[in-house]
Amino acid sequence: MIKVMIVDDSAVVRSMLREQLGSEPDIEVVGVAHDPLFALQKLDTLCPDVLVVDVEMPRMDGLTFLRQLMQQKPIPTIVFSSLAEQGSAIALDAMDAGAVAILCKPGMGVGQFIQEQRAQLVQTVRQAAGARLRGVGRRAAESALVIPPRNALVVNQTTDAIVALGTSTGGTRALEYLLSRLPRDCTGLVIVQHMPANFTRQFAERLDAVCAIEVREARDGDRVMPGRALIAPGGLHLSVRRNGAQYQVQVQDGPPVSRHKPSVDVLFRSLAQTAGRNAAGVIMTGMGDDGARGLKAMREAGALTLAQDEASCVVFGMPKEAIRLGAVEHVCSLDEIPLRIAHFGQKV
Incomplete structure (x- = not known):
């Protein structure tokens, strides 16, 4: 049984969540609390596996509670709040503080929303229950040395090498950890992080502020070059095409692939076709199997393929499936991945 505790100052929301979640055969709502301080008093007794937490509450707000x-x-x-709308600073703050998922609560009609979105709510709780938080909370400044640059960055150079990263649940913090350790002249990167529309631009801006490399949301036609990481816009697919000696990204709409948009499989398959052995693919923490088949195609095309190990993943689903399919050449800890990819394919 997955033991869930609900922390929300609305009696209506507590009641509705308890009813919807408690009706599932594998979920038990072990307690509710009207504010975080009361919740803290009950945690040791109730031992919940998952918390569902509002942001606006008396005595202590949800983000302060989450950080503590x-x-x-x-x-x-799981943060469940009307303030956590797509792309909002609150949503990004919640993910930065350690939330494994964000669900936006409507300002009105909450009861009807909870009933209509029951499947998503239940799936999110089940995914959260499988999250591994050990070691996730380390900030960039608390870890090993950043890899030093080999030389100054020349932003107008091209490269035959390219690194692709695919991640989902737990990926926002893992990406910050990884990208903040890369030198300014590292091989160009393209990234799919499962996120909704209007979210990725602020996420990229946050990463750009703490990284030596340039990090930004990808635009159609952007060049992939050393010292730059391009993140797929939420709600759109990202792929890579060759233009002479250069790589360019293609940002396009389309149906979900492997149940996601953007899809890691779309990105990885494009690299299998356009880059072959000049590419490296890295599949990281996340629920489900998106990216596993695309990574296998990359490996079959001669690319270097890596998977984040179980111990450092929040959710081991995506890497585990890729390993099961034989798509992975090396399994690495989150600490090892920057070392593996920093200067991949670059000539000394």
């Missing part, structure tokens, strides 16, 4: 929780007693936490 992750320092003292990490528990997979």
